[in-house]
Amino acid sequence: MEIVVCVKQVPDTTEVKIDPVTNTLIRQGVPSIVNPFDKNAMEAALQLKEKHGAKVTVLSMGPSQAQDALKECLAMGADQAILISDRAFGGADTLATSYTLAAAVRKLGSYDIIFCGKQAIDGDTAQVGPEMAEHLGIAQITYVANLELAGDRAQVEREHEEGYEIIEVKLPVLVSVIKSLHYEPRYPTVRGTMKANRTEITVWTAADLDVEEQRLGLKGSPTQVRKIFTPPRRTQGVVIQRDTAREAVAELMHRLADSKIV
Known part of the structure; x- marks a missing residue:
């Protein structure tokens, strides 16, 4: 069985800062x-x-x-790691990213299951995985909490707003995984870390993939980000104190009317 896992290195969201002039993320010095x-x-x-x-x-x-992200995955127990890296991929939105990743999966050859996280914490779009499945022409199941195999089929427990549903699908399939008790990430072992540090990561550029140049990076990205900004800090609210609830409500309505909220 051949399994592919797509991962992304993201800024630690507790450390994200935005340049007030360029409206872009400040990545320098951000873990x-x-x-x-x-x-x-x-x-x-x-x-x-x-x-x-x-x-x-x-x-x-x-x-x-x-x-570094790939080496961490190798330390956890992955067998092989491949980085797709080229200036031609710069500025890619989800469509261009999924197109490029799908091309890399095709280059790998045979595969049975493609695993993705449900979304990346920097963009929160949850689009790359499903778009990859469309590019590859295979089935997809999102928000997966558990997966069991039975021959050439997978039985999947999928989370939704009102609970869970059980779906059976024939391989190959792409699934996006949620945070689940079934899949609490293990820690890399010391031996695994040492082995990962000795492993040379394979790097593929645009020249190594069967892709159309106009569908890569910024050229292949129909999404345009016009502005990024930090929301203003919330100011402390006003406390209204009166002798009775009726007087407090009357004062509140008066202030709301003066502010043209009501």
Whole structure:
């Protein structure tokens, strides 16, 4: 069985700052981490590897420093890591990113399951995984809490607003994984970390993939971000104190009317 896990290196959201002049994220000096939901996806893949003897390939698109994220996944137990990195991929939105990742999956050859985290914590779009499935022409199931295999089929427990539903699907399939008790990410072992540090990450550029140049990076991205800004801090509210509730309500309505809220 061949399993592919797509991961993304993201800024630690507790440290994100925005340049007030350029309205872009300040990445310099900001620590980067493996997207937390992608770690859940990684754990799902590793559990299948332990049960069924699968080979796990971890795939990421990003700059050279994204190798750190891939090495962490290798330390967790992945068998192979590939970084897709090229200036031509810069500025890619979800459509261009999913197109590029799908091309990389095709280059890998055979695959049975593609795991993604449900979304990245920097963009929160939850679009790349499903768009990859569309590019590849395979089934997709989102918000997966658990997955079990039975021959060439997978039985999936999918979370939704009112509970869970059980879906059966024929392989190959792409699934996006939520934070789940079934898939609490394991810690890398010391031996795994040492092995990962010795492993050379394979890097693929645009020239290594069967892609159309106009569909990559900024050229292939129909999404345009006009402005990014930090919301103003909330000011402290006004406390109205009167002798009776009726007087307090009357004062409140008076202030709301003066502010033209009502």
